[in-house]
Amino acid sequence: MDCQLTPGQRRFVDAARIEAERVLPIVAALDAGGLELASELRRVRQAVPAPMSALELVLAVEQLARASASLATAFWLVDVAGRFGPKQIELAAVEGLRRLLNGGLGGPDIAVRPAGATAVVTVLSSPIGPAFGVAERPSASGDSVHELSGLRGLRLTVTMSVEPDIPAVWPVGDAQRWARLAHAAVCVGVAQRALDEACQHLVDRVKMPENQPLSTFQGLRFMVADVDAAVEGARWPLYAAAAALDQVGDGVGDAVWLATTAVQLATTTALQIAGGTGFSPDKPFERLARDAWALVALSG
Amino acid sequence: MEFALDSQTQIVEDRARRFAREVLAPRANELDRTGAGVDEQLRAVHAAGLFELLIDRDEGGLGVEPLLFVRAIRALASGCPSTALCLCLHAVSAATLLVAARPDQRRKVIDGIRHDGAVCAVAVSEPRTGANPNAPETLAVRSGDGYLLSGVKSFVTNARWASFVLVAAVHEDLPGVSHFLVEPFSTPGFEVCRDWSGFGMRATGSDRVVLDRCRVAGDAVLGEPGKSAQVTRSRGPVTPLGQAAVSLGAAENAVSRLAELDLLAPETPARREVRARLAAASALLDRAAIHAARPSPATQRAVPEAKLVCDTAAIRIADLADEIARSAGIFGDPTLDRCRRDVRAGAVMTLNAEVCRDNIARSLLGMGK
Numbered sequence: 001m002d003c004q005l006t007p008g009q010r011r012f013v014d015a016a017r018i019e020a021e022r023v024l025p026i027v028a029a030l031d032a033g034g035l036e037l038a039s040e041l042r043r044v045r046q047a048v049p050a051p052m053s054a055l056e057l058v059l060a061v062e063q064l065a066r067a068s069a070s071l072a073t074a075f076w077l078v079d080v081a082g083r084f085g086p087k088q089i090e091l092a093a094v095e096g097l098r099r100l101l102n103g104g105l106g107g108p109d110i111a112v113r114p115a116g117a118t119a120v121v122t123v124l125s126s127p128i129g130p131a132f133g134v135a136e137r138p139s140a141s142g143d144s145v146h147e148l149s150g151l152r153g154l155r156l157t158v159t160m161s162v163e164p165d166i167p168a169v170w171p172v173g174d175a176q177r178w179a180r181l182a183h184a185a186v187c188v189g190v191a192q193r194a195l196d197e198a199c200q201h202l203v204d205r206v207k208m209p210e211n212q213p214l215s216t217f218q219g220l221r222f223m224v225a226d227v228d229a230a231v232e233g234a235r236w237p238l239y240a241a242a243a244a245l246d247q248v249g250d251g252v253g254d255a256v257w258l259a260t261t262a263v264q265l266a267t268t269t270a271l272q273i274a275g276g277t278g279f280s281p282d283k284p285f286e287r288l289a290r291d292a293w294a295l296v297a298l299s300g
Numbered sequence: 301m302e303f304a305l306d307s308q309t310q311i312v313e314d315r316a317r318r319f320a321r322e323v324l325a326p327r328a329n330e331l332d333r334t335g336a337g338v339d340e341q342l343r344a345v346h347a348a349g350l351f352e353l354l355i356d357r358d359e360g361g362l363g364v365e366p367l368l369f370v371r372a373i374r375a376l377a378s379g380c381p382s383t384a385l386c387l388c389l390h391a392v393s394a395a396t397l398l399v400a401a402r403p404d405q406r407r408k409v410i411d412g413i414r415h416d417g418a419v420c421a422v423a424v425s426e427p428r429t430g431a432n433p434n435a436p437e438t439l440a441v442r443s444g445d446g447y448l449l450s451g452v453k454s455f456v457t458n459a460r461w462a463s464f465v466l467v468a469a470v471h472e473d474l475p476g477v478s479h480f481l482v483e484p485f486s487t488p489g490f491e492v493c494r495d496w497s498g499f500g501m502r503a504t505g506s507d508r509v510v511l512d513r514c515r516v517a518g519d520a521v522l523g524e525p526g527k528s529a530q531v532t533r534s535r536g537p538v539t540p541l542g543q544a545a546v547s548l549g550a551a552e553n554a555v556s557r558l559a560e561l562d563l564l565a566p567e568t569p570a571r572r573e574v575r576a577r578l579a580a581a582s583a584l585l586d587r588a589a590i591h592a593a594r595p596s597p598a599t600q601r602a603v604p605e606a607k608l609v610c611d612t613a614a615i616r617i618a619d620l621a622d623e624i625a626r627s628a629g630i631f632g633d634p635t636l637d638r639c640r641r642d643v644r645a646g647a648v649m650t651l652n653a654e655v656c657r658d659n660i661a662r663s664l665l666g667m668g669k
Contacts, residue, residue, distance in 0.1 A: 001309075001367060002302040003587045009301065055301070199664050221661030225608070228601075228660050233580035233609045236587055240303045240579075257576040 003236075005059075012056045015048045016063035023067045030068060030153040031287055037153045041074045051079060054178055055242040058185040062235075065189025066196075069291040070153025072189060076182035080175060150294025174245075177252045181242050184259035187295050188238055191231045191259070191266035194288045198224055198270040201277075214273075223273060227266045234262035260299045267292035305371075312350075312364070313371040319348050320379025320549075328380040328553075329634045331503035332642075335496070338503045339419075339461040341383040342390070345376070346417035350387070354395035354538070359410050366538055367589040370545040374585070377549020378556060381642040382503035384549055386419075388542035389457045393420035395538070397466050397481055400522035405481060409464055418463035423453035423482075423509055431455075431650045433528065434477060438469040438511060447521075449480060449489070449514040459484075459492045460505040467511070468528065476526030480516050489514030500641030537592045537603040540651040541585065544610035547646030548581050551614035554621035554639035563628050570620045570627075581606075581613040601663040604656035607646075611653055614643040 005013060023044070029035045044064065051057035057079055065072035202215040202224065214220055237258055241251035267289040271278040278285035305313070323344050331338060345351055353369055355361025364372070369391070377384035394413060397420065398406055412418030425431045426438065438451025449469055459465070467480045484490045493508040522528075555574060558564050564571060588606035591599040618640045625636055647653040662668070 001305055001586060001590060003590050005301060195664075203665055215665045215667060218658065221665065222654075222657045224664055225657035225660040228664055229605055229608045229612070232605050233584055233613075236583035237576075237579040239301055240583055243301065243303045251579060253572065254576040254579040257572055258580050261576075 009056060009059055011049065012051060012060045013063055016060040017066075019044045019047050020063050020067035023064075023071060027068045027071075027153075027284075028281065028287070030070060033152070037070060037074055040071060041078065044071065044075060045078070048075075053242075054181055054245040055239060057178065058181055058238060058242040061182050061185040062189040062192070065186040066193045068153060069186050069190050069288075069295060070151045072186045073151060073183070074153075076179070076186070080179050080182060083175070083178065150290035150292065150297075152290070177245055180252050180256050181238065181245060183295070183299065184234070184238050184256045185242075187256075187259035187263040187292070187299075188231065188235050190288055190291055190295065191227070191234065191263040193284070194263075194266040194270035194292075195224065195227050195231055197284055197288070198227065198266075198273045201270075201274050220273060223269050227262075227269050230258075230262040230265045234258035256299055260296045263292045264296055309365075309368045309371055312362075312368055313375050315348075316350060316372045316375035317378065319345075319350070320376045320384075323348075324376060324379035324383050325553075328382070328503075329638055331380070331382060332638045333634070335502045337460050337505040338380070338383040338386050339505075341380060341503075342386060342419060342461070343417050345383065345387055350376070351390075351417060352394075352413055353387075354391045355398065355410060355413065359398075359406070360414055361410070365589075366541060366592040367586060369538065370541050370585055370589045373542050374545035374549040374552070377546045378552040380503075381546055381550035381553060381639075381645075382501050385501055385543070385546045385645070386458050386504050388546055389421065389539075390419050390462075392539045392542060393422045393458075393464075393466055396422065397464065397479075397522060400479070401481065402519070405522075409481075412463055416463075419458050419461050420464045421456055421458035421462035421466070423456045423459070423465050423467045425453060425455045427452055427454050427508075433468055436468045436470055436477060438467065439472060440469040440478060440480065441472045443515070446515055446517045447480065449482075449511045449516060451511050453509040453511065455506045456492075456509045457504045457506040459507045459509050460494060465490075465509075466522070471526055474526040477528040478525050479522045479528050480520045481522055482514065482516055482520065487514055487516065499644065500638075501645045502641075536595075537588070537599060540603055540607045541589055541592060543646050543649050543651075544581075544585055544588075544607045547614035547643055548578075548585060548610045550639050550642045550646075551578065551581075551617040551621075554618045554636055554643075557633065557635040557639070558621050558624060561625065561628070561630060561633070563624055563630075568624075570624050574617050574620050574624075577613040577617055581610045584609045601660055604651065604659040607651050608653055608656035608660065611643075611647040611656075614646060618643040 023030075023040060026035055026040070030037055030040065048060050051060055057076060061072045061076050064075055202220055203213065205214045206212060207214060207217075234255070237251060238255040241255040244251055267285075271285045271289050274283060274285045277283050280286070324341055327341070331341075342351075350362075350372060352361035353364050353372060355363065357363035373384050373388045376387060394409065398409060401409060409418070409420070413420070424433050424436065426436055429435045429437055436451070438449060438453065440447045440449055449467060451469065453467070456465070462484060465482045465484055467482050468477055469480060470477055482490060484492065489512045491510045491512060493510060494505075496502075496505055496507045498504075498506065555564070555578065584602075584606040588599075588602040591602040618636070622636045622640055625631075625633055
């Protein structure tokens with residue numbers, strides 16, 4: 001057992017980190033719709049080597065998510081779709097996000113689709129099952145459409161369909177496990193960013209009139225310590241599950257549960273620590289909180 | 301990163317788990333109910349060859365790495381947390397005193413442990429100053445060619461049956477703290493009060509010890525008088541990690557009880573949380589143990605993270621296990637009841653949850669201690 005990255009794994013982390021740092025200044029614009037996610041995604045995919053294993057994918061996605069949850073989600077969707085489905089699915093694969101993660105849950109039919117796409121339904125299936133395909137159906141008049149407040153860069157809408165007619169042939173087995181692990185990696189990346197921002201805020205801000213740094217208040221320090229414990233407690237089981245997936249495929253459900261729990265705690269705690277400034281779009285806290293809610297909602 | 305265990309670790313862990321299941325678990329509830337000590341259990345551990353975990357191989361011990369140590373302790377705690385805690389503190393105490401002991405002292409301690417199953421203990425905590433190793437009130441006064449130790453020590457786990465006890469004291473005429481190697485069975489003035497009746501870990505015999513002009517030889521000081529840092533530093537991160545392993549093992553004890561009651565299925569939010577929290581605590585404990593073997597700046601945060609996550613997860617898991625049992629109409633199960641009490645010990649022991657949080661935060665924020 002060893003907790004050091006191998007040189008090969010380090011390559012993914014470093015490449016993704018460089019891309020995350022490049023993207024960081026434009027994340028707010030991506031979120032607000034001022035920039036096209038697809039073009040950024042293409043640049044990232046050129047810069048980050050194609051992952052050869054679930055662990056490499058998880059490592060890369062986590063780094064990207066520290067900058068943008070939307071970009072990281074698009075990155076893994078394209079990777080997983082390309083790995084288990086037809087290459088041409090590309091960004092339209094976000095269509096099946098919820099089903100990709102949940103493997104076709106019962107209950108109301110919920111599709112997630114990019115804005116502007118006219119009711120495209122992506123159907124993925126196991127490589128050894130029925131042929132891949134992309135089915136299309138027009139929006140039913142009774143559909144209720146909601147725009148997600150988080151992951152805005154993906155321009156997602158959630159459609160609650162009155163007449164479920166999406167074929168129940170959705171990825172099971174490996175594709176779903178890869179998708180769920182990658183989704184958990186996005187959660188861990190967002191949680192880590194929220195923790196970093198909260199710590200920076202504690203160091204930078206002072207309490208007046210004593211001019212006392214917030215970091216000197218033990219109550220606030222305990223808050224970030226609890227977040228750190230949750231994030232680390234999510235990260236290592238995620239890596240272990242991703243490594244095991246390449247062998248036996250175990251621990252995925254635990255990794256997703258821990259990651260979604262961590263991202264909720266991290267973003268809401270960071271928002272609280274930031275106080276009023278956390279509500280301003282000038283700071284990343286509110287975006288991270290919105291992204292976290294969307295990530296949790298999509299986790300099932 | 302590599303997550304598979306090496307074969308030696310796996311073999312020792314499997315052996316410890318089988319021993320915990322077959323030998324320790326059947327008596328755990330009875331020991332908890334009566335408050336009787338685990339001295340018999342420790343003798344069984346000795347007979348099973350798991351007693352010399354941290355003693356170097358070239359001195360006849362197992363000389364295991366921290367990862368194997370925490371895996372073994374955790375496995376034993378899954379059968380009887382009290383026994384595992386006593387073994388953990390014995391192993392750490394033995395390793396600590398051997399670092400600073402003279403060759404003749406080392407030989408005596410090692411032979412005692414190997415051949416007679418002698419148990420070691422540490423007497424640091426005091427009623428007023430707590431577990432701070434730098435501020436004991438126990439006083440060592442020069443008397444002839446030896447010392448007279450006077451003071452009160454609390455929570456001395458293993459005190460009832462320990463053959464070697466490391467006692468921290470300040471000198472009357474010297475700055476600093478010294479550690480004295482005391483052999484209770486042959487030392488007048490070393491009185492074990494046998495008053496431990498704790499909320500949890502009831503079989504650990506963590507009694508108060510009254511040192512009433514306890515006479516020790518002049519060469520009982522370990523290392524240089526007044527310079528205990530060389531002794532206490534040697535305990536390193538293995539103590540809190542061993543305690544974290546006990547917490548986690550106690551939580552596993554509760555989960556295995558759920559399995560015996562056939563209550564681990566179907567999947568519910570509570571069961572899912574139990575599984576996930578176990579996975580998180582287990583992963584962080586392993587990671588911290590790996591760091592502990594090769595200390596680096598990362599160790600500074602990895603250890604309190606593991607301790608905090610294990611302790612808090614264990615409490616949550618034991619509470620959830622009881623909740624799951626109650627929802628199935630099972631009330632007052634003695635194992636689940638014991639586990640709920642036992643898991644609460646970890647969060648209040650050395651490097652308690654608040655200290656862990658503060659250490660983590662200070663590391664995150666770039667603040668000194």
